[in-house]
Amino acid sequence: MKMRSLLAALALAAMTSGCILTSGQFLVSFELGDVRVPGPTTLVSQVVDLNTISEYRDHKSNLKTLADLALLGTITNNTSNPVDVEVWMTKDQTSYLLEQDLKANGVRIWGPFHLAGNETKQVDWDTSASLFDATGKAALIGEIKGDGVFTLYAIGTTGLYDFSIHDGQFVAVLDAAL
Amino acid sequence: MRAAPRVRALVLALLLPLVPATAHAVDIGIAAFGGTSIPIVQEDVKTGGTYGVRVPVSIIPLVSVEPFFASSNLSDGEETLGGVTYTRDGFQNSTFGVNAMLGSLANAPGIKFYPYLGIASTKLTRSGSDDIKEVSYNFGLGAGLGFKRVALHGRAELNMVKTDLTSRKFANLTLGLSYDLFKKL
Numbered sequence: 001m002k003m004r005s006l007l008a009a010l011a012l013a014a015m016t017s018g019c020i021l022t023s024g025q026f027l028v029s030f031e032l033g034d035v036r037v038p039g040p041t042t043l044v045s046q047v048v049d050l051n052t053i054s055e056y057r058d059h060k061s062n063l064k065t066l067a068d069l070a071l072l073g074t075i076t077n078n079t080s081n082p083v084d085v086e087v088w089m090t091k092d093q094t095s096y097l098l099e100q101d102l103k104a105n106g107v108r109i110w111g112p113f114h115l116a117g118n119e120t121k122q123v124d125w126d127t128s129a130s131l132f133d134a135t136g137k138a139a140l141i142g143e144i145k146g147d148g149v150f151t152l153y154a155i156g157t158t159g160l161y162d163f164s165i166h167d168g169q170f171v172a173v174l175d176a177a178l
Numbered sequence: 179m180r181a182a183p184r185v186r187a188l189v190l191a192l193l194l195p196l197v198p199a200t201a202h203a204v205d206i207g208i209a210a211f212g213g214t215s216i217p218i219v220q221e222d223v224k225t226g227g228t229y230g231v232r233v234p235v236s237i238i239p240l241v242s243v244e245p246f247f248a249s250s251n252l253s254d255g256e257e258t259l260g261g262v263t264y265t266r267d268g269f270q271n272s273t274f275g276v277n278a279m280l281g282s283l284a285n286a287p288g289i290k291f292y293p294y295l296g297i298a299s300t301k302l303t304r305s306g307s308d309d310i311k312e313v314s315y316n317f318g319l320g321a322g323l324g325f326k327r328v329a330l331h332g333r334a335e336l337n338m339v340k341t342d343l344t345s346r347k348f349a350n351l352t353l354g355l356s357y358d359l360f361k362k363l
Binding site for chain 1: 222341346
């Protein structure tokens, strides 16, 4: 009887805590397209509205957290100087042109991704996942669990720069109840 | 980290039947197994192989416990975006735990079926992400075909790794061979 009680308790422990059993990991991607960032005084904003993605709408109300994040695409450094690319986010829809305004009102979420002069590099998923910092990731999770609308900017870390992003993609793996 | 004391307590509780060993029939074996691990409702990882070892112990009538180690190498997730196929590293799943089942796992001629439950400490590792170290639970059904000291075991189980408010779940299908190391009736 003791063993039966123990097995029952074990089963009960596994079933508790809400929706542990009835949950899954769902992939959502948002196309960022092609972007050229000519320099720190001519930033280019990209509004992300995840509500346009059906998979996100389907799971938004049961969203618990994010299992994975990635920014993907191919980046070309258009100058002969090396550049470290970062991605920043503002919680609202914005269109800053100046880097200083962005840094005053946004949060860095990703990077740096290094490119040598005139280099073109594809950002692979594993590398990209490792480039999210904790603060930025927390802010991004907050937005995805919130209204699902935010603005992304890609910038260089220092000096003058000019780079292009080809076929940019924002990918999130939602951890949600069924 | 919070779950570690709970896992230890439950593992100790499951091993309690070992204490009065001298008063009952004892059977201790060793088993190796391999098979496939299928992610359930996980869009960022794919099916992979699994293998491991178990130490089936039967001491009191109708109850057996089985410490085990299992490892799975899940295949990479794949997604084609903008005409480019991206891959995400599949998890390496390492698990130490114990199963408990009603019925004896002592090898004997014939076929037997045994449902079982288990609890374990699991580590999920993948490139580019922090490791997930959490409690996992097993629920399954096994079938054994015995030949004196050797038996062939097939099992189907649900392995559920608790991850905060949700979980990652795997359906594991394995085939194994066990051998009785020690038997005292």
